[in-house]
Amino acid sequence: MADIAAPRRAASLAEVTPSLKKRRAAEARFKAYGIAAISVALFFLVALLSTVFYNGASAFQQTSIRLTVDLKQDVIDPQGRNTADAVMTGNVFRWGGLVDEALLSQLGIDPNDELLAADAQKLISGGARIYLRDYVAENLDQIGTKQEIWFLADGVVDAFMKGSISEETEESRRPIKDRQIAMLRQLEEAGALEKKFNTGLFTFGASSRAETAGVGAAMVGSMYMMLVVLALALPIGVAASIYLEEFAPKNRWTDLIEVNINNLAAVPSIVFGILGLAVFINFFGLPRSAALVGGLVLTLMTLPTIIIATRASLKAVPPSIREAALGVGASKMQAVFHHVLPLAMPGILTGTIIGLAQALGETAPLLMIGMVAFIADIPSGPTDPATALPVQIFMWANMAERAFVERTSAAIIVLLGFLLIMNVTAILLRKRFERRW
Amino acid sequence: MKDGDGALMGDTKVSATNVNVYYGEAHAIKDVSVEIGDKAVTAFIGPSGCGKSTFLRCINRMNDTIDICRVTGSILLEGEDINAKSVDPVQLRARVGMVFQKPNPFPKSIYDNVAYGPKIHGMATNKPDLDAIVESCLRKAALWDEVKDRLDKPGTGLSGGQQQRLCIARAIATSPEVLLMDEPCSALDPIATARVEELIDELRDSFAIVIVTHSMQQAARVSQKTAFFHLGVMVEYDDTDKIFTNPSDKRTQDYITGRFG
Numbered sequence: 001m002a003d004i005a006a007p008r009r010a011a012s013l014a015e016v017t018p019s020l021k022k023r024r025a026a027e028a029r030f031k032a033y034g035i036a037a038i039s040v041a042l043f044f045l046v047a048l049l050s051t052v053f054y055n056g057a058s059a060f061q062q063t064s065i066r067l068t069v070d071l072k073q074d075v076i077d078p079q080g081r082n083t084a085d086a087v088m089t090g091n092v093f094r095w096g097g098l099v100d101e102a103l104l105s106q107l108g109i110d111p112n113d114e115l116l117a118a119d120a121q122k123l124i125s126g127g128a129r130i131y132l133r134d135y136v137a138e139n140l141d142q143i144g145t146k147q148e149i150w151f152l153a154d155g156v157v158d159a160f161m162k163g164s165i166s167e168e169t170e171e172s173r174r175p176i177k178d179r180q181i182a183m184l185r186q187l188e189e190a191g192a193l194e195k196k197f198n199t200g201l202f203t204f205g206a207s208s209r210a211e212t213a214g215v216g217a218a219m220v221g222s223m224y225m226m227l228v229v230l231a232l233a234l235p236i237g238v239a240a241s242i243y244l245e246e247f248a249p250k251n252r253w254t255d256l257i258e259v260n261i262n263n264l265a266a267v268p269s270i271v272f273g274i275l276g277l278a279v280f281i282n283f284f285g286l287p288r289s290a291a292l293v294g295g296l297v298l299t300l301m302t303l304p305t306i307i308i309a310t311r312a313s314l315k316a317v318p319p320s321i322r323e324a325a326l327g328v329g330a331s332k333m334q335a336v337f338h339h340v341l342p343l344a345m346p347g348i349l350t351g352t353i354i355g356l357a358q359a360l361g362e363t364a365p366l367l368m369i370g371m372v373a374f375i376a377d378i379p380s381g382p383t384d385p386a387t388a389l390p391v392q393i394f395m396w397a398n399m400a401e402r403a404f405v406e407r408t409s410a411a412i413i414v415l416l417g418f419l420l421i422m423n424v425t426a427i428l429l430r431k432r433f434e435r436r437w
Numbered sequence: 438m439k440d441g442d443g444a445l446m447g448d449t450k451v452s453a454t455n456v457n458v459y460y461g462e463a464h465a466i467k468d469v470s471v472e473i474g475d476k477a478v479t480a481f482i483g484p485s486g487c488g489k490s491t492f493l494r495c496i497n498r499m500n501d502t503i504d505i506c507r508v509t510g511s512i513l514l515e516g517e518d519i520n521a522k523s524v525d526p527v528q529l530r531a532r533v534g535m536v537f538q539k540p541n542p543f544p545k546s547i548y549d550n551v552a553y554g555p556k557i558h559g560m561a562t563n564k565p566d567l568d569a570i571v572e573s574c575l576r577k578a579a580l581w582d583e584v585k586d587r588l589d590k591p592g593t594g595l596s597g598g599q600q601q602r603l604c605i606a607r608a609i610a611t612s613p614e615v616l617l618m619d620e621p622c623s624a625l626d627p628i629a630t631a632r633v634e635e636l637i638d639e640l641r642d643s644f645a646i647v648i649v650t651h652s653m654q655q656a657a658r659v660s661q662k663t664a665f666f667h668l669g670v671m672v673e674y675d676d677t678d679k680i681f682t683n684p685s686d687k688r689t690q691d692y693i694t695g696r697f698g
């Protein structure tokens with residue numbers, strides 16, 4: 001052993017040799033790079049989240065006006081049948097008349113002063129008459145009485161109340177007139193003007209009127225698509241991975257399949273949209289704009305992610321577990337399903353949820369299959385025309401009105417909220433199923 | 438039994454003739470023929486990498502699970518060829534149990550570890566029967582007293598030696614006829630080793646046991662027959678006493694006296 005060169009030693013442990021100095025400097029540099037990288041990433045994250053929240057927070061409140069409406073029997077239902085059917089059919093404009101009447105009497109405006117009356121009418125959302133109709137249809141016993149009802153204010157009023165239209169601006173250059181502002185002050189003093197939590201944001205579909213536009217329809221569309229993706233991609237992906245990982249012989253064909261699956265994960269998503277258009281819509285004749293087709297396309301996109309995650313977690317199960325099971329006389333299938341799969345479960349679930357989260361945020365392929373439509377009604381099934389959250393964001397982002405700008409950010413917040421929930425679920429599931437071996 | 442007289446032992450349980458094993462191109466076992474007696478302990482000794490584990494794994498066809506592994510030659514279990522097309526390896530492994538070199542309990546409860554084999558083979562239809570099997574196997578493996586209060590705790594939470602005894606309990610729970618043990622004591626302290634050796638001695642009454650060991654003393658203590666492997670060849674196979682006192686091959690002599698390996 002004498003021929004092994006003895007390391008050159010410092011006289012004392014505390015002595016700082018040049019090589020030690022260099023090593024410490026390198027370490028310090030590396031740490032500094034790391035901290036700098038993380039700081040940059042954090043800065044952008046904070047900047048992104050704060051702009052979104054700054055712009056979007058106000059959309060969770062919406063200005064409403066309280067009116068005392070005289071639900072006149074002879075206007076609503078002259079025949080006195082008082083059924084939901086009678087209420088829902090007939091001239092829609094009768095409802096507008098009731099709302100106007102209530103508004104004008106609340107403000108003390110003479111209905112014959114047409115110019116003033118017209119200005120007053122603009123304070124209330126154009127959707128108010130539909131709202132009143134639906135309200136009466138659900139409260140048939142109130143016909144013939146006077147009721148206090150909160151109506152949505154017009155989008156411009158809402159923007160003014162939220163301070164995005166300034167009173168200082170010259171009257172001719174802002175969409176709200178001085179007299180209208182005076183009316184609002186009057187309503188406010190009477191306690192008939194309030195900002196309330198915007199439930200409509202979560203229940204309405206698309207609308208050209210900002211105050212009645214919401215992500216409700218888009219949320220339901222996204223939910224249907226996620227269900228389709230979960231129902232198809234999870235079983236297909238897990239079955240494919242189990243076969244490839246545990247049963248398939250390792251040869252050139254399985255290698256080829258593996259390479260292709262990995263490549264599939266990198267295919268741009270819009271290509272899947274074109275594929276979906278060609279196969280599901282043109283060839284199989286499935287309905288356009290339907291959540292079912294969107295779900296199928298997203299399934300194709302999500303499959304590689306799930307397969308790769310599942311295979312990785314199957315690989316991570318130590319072979320000794322398989323040997324142990326085979327050793328006591330379990331069949332291969334029993335070994336996989338009783339022992340390997342439960343151990344791989346946390347990884348599979350995490351991969352699935354990450355795949356779902358990707359699919360939830362995907363826009364491009366949905367545009368290709370026509371899910372960019374104006375969907376006002378909440379779809380009642382996966383074959384109904386539907387839209388999705390990110391597509392809704394995309395459509396709203398093209399609108400210039402201030403009210404839509406805030407809704408765009410609000411929809412982003414909703415989408416981020418869902419992604420957060422999914423990621424937390426993934427973490428909880430992993431914690432719950434995690435086991436030592 | 439330890440009278441060194443092979444003829445007094447039980448009948449031949451496993452008989453292997455001209456077994457060759459290839460890992461791809463590598464020839465790991467070369468023309469090994471051996472007769473393993475029933476109700477006796479047979480020890481395989483030899484330097485590391487000589488093919489003891491490989492040969493052991495031929496007996497319950499565990500090598501089937503390795504893609505590149507190819508086995509030729511005939512291995513008969515009570516006269517039946519285990520490599521025949523009609524033989525289901527799963528059926529075979531229920532009759533030929535195995536304890537692995539490294540303890541590998543399932544990451545399930547202690548109870549489930551032992552109960553798993555009997556359950557999948559339908560050996561117990563109700564809970565009391567299963568409970569009885571679990572208790573008796575854990576007792577045989579000298580583990581019952583240590584774990585009887587925590588049967589529902591994970592088997593992976595036991596110490597290494599306890600895990601190995603749990604694996605032994607799991608292996609005997611399916612009542613195999615042949616028990617293959619690949620260095621069962623390599624992770625155990627001397628006390629646990631002594632327990633396992635006692636256990637092997639007891640189990641000998643009911644099973645044919647094949648044990649791979651690196652400890653010459655252990656082979657001498659527990660086995661009636663010993664086979665010495667070297668570089669994939671079975672150099673010598675004889676009564677344990679003969680191998681350790683008067684080996685006929687020079688290489689065996691060198692190995693047991695510690696000159697190589």
Ligand SMILES: Nc1ncnc2c1ncn2[C@@H]1O[C@H](COP(=O)(O)OP(=O)(O)OP(=O)(O)O)[C@@H](O)[C@H]1O
Binds near residue numbers: 488
């Ligand atoms: N899965 C495998 N693939 C390829 N070669 C293998 C494999 N398993 C074992 N071998 C080779 O076969 C030969 C015998 O290995 P084996 O594991 O049987 O040795 P061993 O006698 O059990 O050694 P040890 O005492 O160290 O456990 C070795 O040369 C080894 O490299």
Ligand SMILES: [Mg+2]
Binds near residue numbers: 490491619
């Ligand atoms: Mg070995």
